[in-house]
Amino acid sequence: MSDFLDILTHGRRLKAAVKELSIQELEEVEQKLAKVIADRREEEAELQKLEAEKQRKIKELREAMAAAGIDAAELLEGEVKTTSKPKRKRAPKPAKYAIVDANGERKTWTGQGRMPNALKEALAQGKSLDDYLI
The missing domain is CATH 1.10.287.1050 (H-NS histone-like proteins)
Incomplete structure (x- = not known):
């Protein structure tokens, strides 16, 4: 144009x-x-x-x-109304993967966001992500 x-x-x-x-x-x-x-x-x-x-x-x-x-x-006192629905928080996603780290702590991961270091290390050693499915 x-x-x-x-x-x-x-x-x-x-x-x-x-x-x-x-x-x-x-x-x-x-x-x-x-x-x-x-x-x-x-x-x-x-x-x-x-x-x-x-x-x-x-x-x-x-x-x-x-x-x-x-x-x-x-005029506006107490009369302010919002027409939009209040936003609801969504439920957290369930964990998809679990691993026990070096300290004996169980770490879980949903598959989104940052991967736990223990799981990264296990994958770096050649293990499959499917091995840690819950």
Whole structure:
């Protein structure tokens, strides 16, 4: 898309890109581009109109709140609700492998994360991981 914009916004590159087009084809492109511009202007005008209406409503609400002696903080006090569900912790995965290390301690491993050193050493000695399946 950026190549298209570079060509469209650079006079010489645009001229080179449309060199093969006839006058009639260029005029059709001009009409289509004029329509796109007009549509964009309408969209921008509509967005500005909506924003102005929103700002007007905000001003009215602020004035009404000031007249009633209500502060914005009072409106939000105790009313904050979250729509998302609370995140639940997942249950830990069960151990898949077990080995007894040099100290006589039983080390387990789920197959994820860091491998226990005792298991690394056993694998380095040529043993298979399947030998330690639980």
